[in-house]
Amino acid sequence: MNRYRKILVAGIIDQEEQPALKRALDIANRTTKPSEITLFCTTYDFSYEMTSMLSADERMAMRNGVVSQKVKMLNDVIADYSKSDHVTITIKVVWHNRPYEAIINEIFDDSYNILIKATRQHAKLETVFFTPTDWHLLRKSPIPVLLVKERPWPENGNILASVHVGSENPAHLQLNDKMVDEAIYFAEVLNSTPHLVNAYPSTPPSIHVELPEFNAVQYKDAIRGHHLTQMKALRQKYGIPEEQTHVYEGPTEEVISEVEDELTAGLVILGTTGRTGLSAIFIGNTAENTLDLLNCDILALKPDGYISPLDPNHIS
Template sequence: MSSERLLVVIDPDRVEQPALDRALHLARKTGAPITLFSVIFNLTYEKTALLSKTERDALRDGLIDKHHRQVEELVTPLQQEGLSVDARVEWHDRPFEAIIRYVLDNDVGYIIKSTQEGGNRLSATFFTPTDWHLIRKAPVPVLMVKEHDWPKEGKILAAIDIDAEDEVHRELNERIIQTCTSLAKLVDAQVHLVNGYPGLPDNLFIEQPEFNNLGFNISISKQHQEHLEELGAKHGIAADHCHARQGDPEEVIVAIAQDLDAELVVLGTIGEQGITATLLGSTAEHVIYNIGCDLLALKPSSFESPLA
């Protein structure tokens, strides 16, 4: 992260703005410009039959102006501090689309957005929030912010797919680690690598009692740890900062993040589409509901937003 513009999504319903706090933490170190971006919408302003279209437009414009003045109250003291900050308010019934459209039309390096604390994973699976759309469809890195400090000498956890065989995933691994090391220098943090890998099916020993299940799992564990340490050494990351563990990747990432009390988890997402992605979500989406720290989701360099 250098001086790339930070697009901070302002939540009009929140008094505190953790995403803005995080953006300021970074901007004060890099000089990056910040745009405060807020999306508002009220269906009654669109559908009421008691008013003409001209009257509805006037009411809508008045609401936009009022909200823009509220956002400007955040901007003014930051400009007085010497930071490069501006504000934009848009009227749209699909916030993620307005955000991504702005990114596609402007030079934006990162989207920074606060997450909603709590939330029901089952209901969220069927009622996809803006967070999920941004993680899947935004063409730039998306930093999802929770109310967790970034102290000095903190920990950044890079989630790696050490078994990646295709070029897209290998390139994404490199991008994740490079992003982590750059951020670590910026905020005085340590980089840790994590890799979750599947074990053998539980019923394999019953079906094939002659198979040495334990020995095989030990061998696989050693292999993953060695490969992760080799990758870490390539980037100057110590072996004791490399954590390979058997289990579902999202569960392993969450467990290691909790063990380390990490400030940030960085992982990749390919931006899957279709009914399977909608119902099951990606690793990033599962992780975001279960970690108590920030999450930075990166796309491969070849990714193109479906809204482009």
Template sequence: MKDLKKLLVVIDPTSDVQPALARAIELASPHGADITVFLSIFDFSYEMTSILSGHEREAMREGVISQRQAWLEELLMGYTNEKVQIDSEVIWHNRPFESIIQYAISGNFDIIVKGTHLHDKLKSVIFTPTDWHLMRKAPVPVLLVKDHAWPVAGKILCAVNVGTEEDDDHQTLNGKIIEYAKDLAKQFNAQVHLINSYPGTPVNLAIELPDFDAHTYGETIRMQHEQRISYLANSFDISSDFCHVKEGLPEDVIPDVARQIDAELVILGTVGRTGFSAALIGNTAEHVIDSINCDLLAIKPDGYRSPLEKD
């Protein structure tokens, strides 16, 4: 967050209350960063009508854009901040997530900030929400904001992976997540906590191997993860009291610990996934966002390239 200079805030066109913009101003103020509020609109009826000429349809689109721009400028009057420059942009596009990511890339933004809400699980399998697309495909960090305040001296929960010490990519991503957390903790006087989950004892082993000691196996795995997360925490000057190691799936463990410590923010790494597997499996971040009552910051690994980036 030290290099936070440009924030792209996605506006909710259905509400006069914009938690994402309020959060972005909080983040931007100490850095003197610039904010651009972004609204992507589209009306299919304007594209399908055969009565109007192409020129007339274009004029109608421009009229709708002008109306939304005027609404946006009026909205911004309630969010003035002398330390932050706030600009606005309204774009006509039939796929909001594409317009957001493309604008973020072309404008060299440091982060995308967007309000979020509970998603319908069944519909999400068929029509992937914009939030999920952003977490999968945006090359910059994505902060999904719920409607609540960040208290002073709050808690930030970092989801790290310490299951494979030899995996350099995971180690690098762990460090990136923690660095983001420490920068935010300094700004908001917050505590940084680490969470790691580990898998339970495979049932098939207990069945196929009569002499297999499931308890000892589970305790060995737990101790390995506790030692690794303690080593990671120590390398970033984080107290071992703020380390949490739990058995289970990440999408279950992370929300549970977030509730237990009353976290205001969960930070985790996410990788892009496309195609049919993405619809059925999804990412941990996609499952977590619907199970926590706080903000979520999704970070891509170094070197990640969005499928929407042009060569």
């Protein structure tokens, strides 16, 4: 239970409630070995850059003063969060006008295992509302990204991993294994039940016009049979009971949302191919549609070997 021992939390500056920090402590307090949490925040005020009457040194001193004030405030905030003896929290505030760049630069500067960030929620629809920073992090972070809401962690609940068993692409197959492994890990940590979900496409209506002799029922049965067979192989590989796997026809985003709602899942695990970030998620489906329908925490994983476009060692 010591997979995530070095956690980077993207904090919310000037706010006492820190949902991402709370979730990080939920994870760290369940480990049996020492864990480190870095509460990372950015601050920026364009007016400081426009103070032409001040010298560069004076502007730097003003920025440092602001940063020091923010650090002091966050130290007061974390005092209200319960910590175990083997969990340490470090506060880091940097002056930067692009939070996602600062966060990813911090990831490259240290060996973090996971990035945790709170995301917004629509009050009426109770769905996630992603900010530009969220999307940049989901697309470009080289480590797992956990986006959290304020509802409780799913103790004795359900965890859902969205797999794509119909693909023979090595990157997708590797992601399937990675997502199932994460689902099992968090299920053990949270004493919860892991579930796998897979969606397969409907028969295109236009195909009946283009190919009058086409047998739609036979085609549909063949597609469903293939996905069920591949799901069986995956669940047997990890010892997951059949009743904890779900294979349905329909758009990926709708299937995941319906199963998540049916299970009242506390965590959904998604995989990204990494080539173009989340635009390549689920092989042709739109990530934005999928994520905006979910009501719970979301863990996004990249395949092994993913190279972030912001990697300082990456040569394009």
